Amino acid sequence: MKRFHVHVSVDDLDANVRFYSAIFGAPPAVLKPDYAKWMVDDPRINFAISRRGVKAGVDHLGVQVDSDSELTALREQVAAAKIARLDQASAECCYARSDKYWSTDPQGIPWETFHTLDTIPVYGKSERTDELACCAAVVDSRSEKSGACCA
Numbered sequence: 358m359k360r361f362h363v364h365v366s367v368d369d370l371d372a373n374v375r376f377y378s379a380i381f382g383a384p385p386a387v388l389k390p391d392y393a394k395w396m397v398d399d400p401r402i403n404f405a406i407s408r409r410g411v412k413a414g415v416d417h418l419g420v421q422v423d424s425d426s427e428l429t430a431l432r433e434q435v436a437a438a439k440i441a442r443l444d445q446a447s448a449e450c451c452y453a454r455s456d457k458y459w460s461t462d463p464q465g466i467p468w469e470t471f472h473t474l475d476t477i478p479v480y481g482k483s484e485r486t487d488e489l490a491c492c493a494a495v496v497d498s499r500s501e502k503s504g505a506c507c508a
Contacts (some may be wrong), residue, residue, distance in 0.1 A: 360401045361400070370391065421471055
């Protein structure tokens with residue numbers, strides 16, 4: 358089953374944890390000094406916030422899936438549409454290890470499609486705080502050019 362994913366960069370984590378806890382009617386499922394995540398079932402969403410972006414606002418959107426087969430099916434849809442993507446196997450980011458791929462919509466918003474494999478004790482391999490989330494990719498949707506900020 359799929360779950361919509363939204364990751365927002367914030368300036369004040371504590372204020373935003375209070376706000377989104379009220380909005381979702383529950384505390385975050387994951388709370389770290391620089392990151393919080395709610396796994397909400399109604400609506401089905403993986404909503405994360407972090408203090409790792411350059412500016413506050415939507416960092417990236419995505420789709421979380423429950424299995425490798427769902428990830429493969431979505432990857433094949435993107436490939437069939439000739440949309441550029443960047444594959445990342447066993448990527449470590451946001452306190453999780455995931456198989457994922459990235460694409461970028463025509464407005465320039467990064468999209469992450471992923472299957473979480475495990476949790477990890479750190480945000481990710483990179484401590485970068487510039488431009489994009491820890492393991493967000495830069496994918497030019499008009500060509501096959503792509504790269505990852507922390508690859």
